[in-house]
Amino acid sequence: DTEVTQTPKHLVMGMTNKKSLKCEQHMGHRAMYWYKQKAKKPPELMFVYSYEKLSINESVPSRFSPECPNSSLLNLHLHALQPEDSALYLCASSQERGGAGEQFFGPGTRLTVL
Amino acid sequence: AQSVTQLGSHVSVSEGALVLLRCNYSSSVPPYLFWYVQYPNQGLQLLLKYTSAATLVKGINGFEAEFKKSETSFHLTKPSAHMSDAAEYFCAVSEGGGADGLTFGKGTHLIIQP
Numbered sequence: 010d011t012e013v014t015q016t017p018k019h020l021v022m023g024m025t026n027k028k029s030l031k032c033e034q035h036m037g038h039r040a041m042y043w044y045k046q047k048a049k050k051p052p053e054l055m056f057v058y059s060y061e062k063l064s065i066n067e068s069v070p071s072r073f074s075p076e077c078p079n080s081s082l083l084n085l086h087l088h089a090l091q092p093e094d095s096a097l098y099l100c101a102s103s104q105e106r107g108g109a110g111e112q113f114f115g116p117g118t119r120l121t122v123l
Numbered sequence: 124a125q126s127v128t129q130l131g132s133h134v135s136v137s138e139g140a141l142v143l144l145r146c147n148y149s150s151s152v153p154p155y156l157f158w159y160v161q162y163p164n165q166g167l168q169l170l171l172k173y174t175s176a177a178t179l180v181k182g183i184n185g186f187e188a189e190f191k192k193s194e195t196s197f198h199l200t201k202p203s204a205h206m207s208d209a210a211e212y213f214c215a216v217s218e219g220g221g222a223d224g225l226t227f228g229k230g231t232h233l234i235i236q237p
Contacts, residue, residue, distance in 0.1 A: 099166055115166050
């Protein structure tokens with residue numbers, strides 16, 4: 010299984026809502042990532058988890074809260090988002106940090122904040 | 124700090140013609156370089172990667188890229204374009220290896236004319 014899955018595919022939420030994005034992989038990868046991609050822009054790194062520990066946080070606002078409950082699962086908890094947070098959120102995984110391994114990307118969750 | 128510059132936000136070629144997408148990088152250490160493709164409303168798919176094993180790298184779907192250190196370039200080519208190649212292409216760099224966070228170029232939208 011060489012797939013990264015993300016749910017939901019689409020999400021619409023109000024600024025006062027709390028929601029979560031879910032990412033799952035069963036490739037035995039030990040590094041997982043969240044990226045944010047605005048329309049017609051490249052993906053921007055948000056968080057990196059390595060062996061279930063947060064290793065990189067690219068100065069992301071606290072209204073985004075990542076969680077890695079186990080080596081196969083990565084969540085992104087959302088609270089009090091702003092309309093400018095509307096974007097495609099991509100999850101990726103790789104064998105581990107460092108080395109020449111590539112990242113495998115999921116299809117993304119398209120988030121709209123009203 | 125690492126960075127990538129993709130020349131040309133849009134490239135248009137005729138079906139059957141040569142595809143050339145340009146990428147120049149900046150890195151303080153020998154980099155790992157990647158080309159990803161993104162089809163509309165989808166995640167990113169790895170086309171090929173450079174990890175210092177060979178300067179000419181062959182990827183999927185007939186694409187290849189050549190690493191030229193003297194020119195700090197990693198241009199993507201395909202001898203004969205197909206309609207299905209129409210997509211967004213991203214060049215990416217990682218100093219820490221492909222399993223660290225990736226820094227993407229701004230992307231090149233490839234248009235295939237019938």
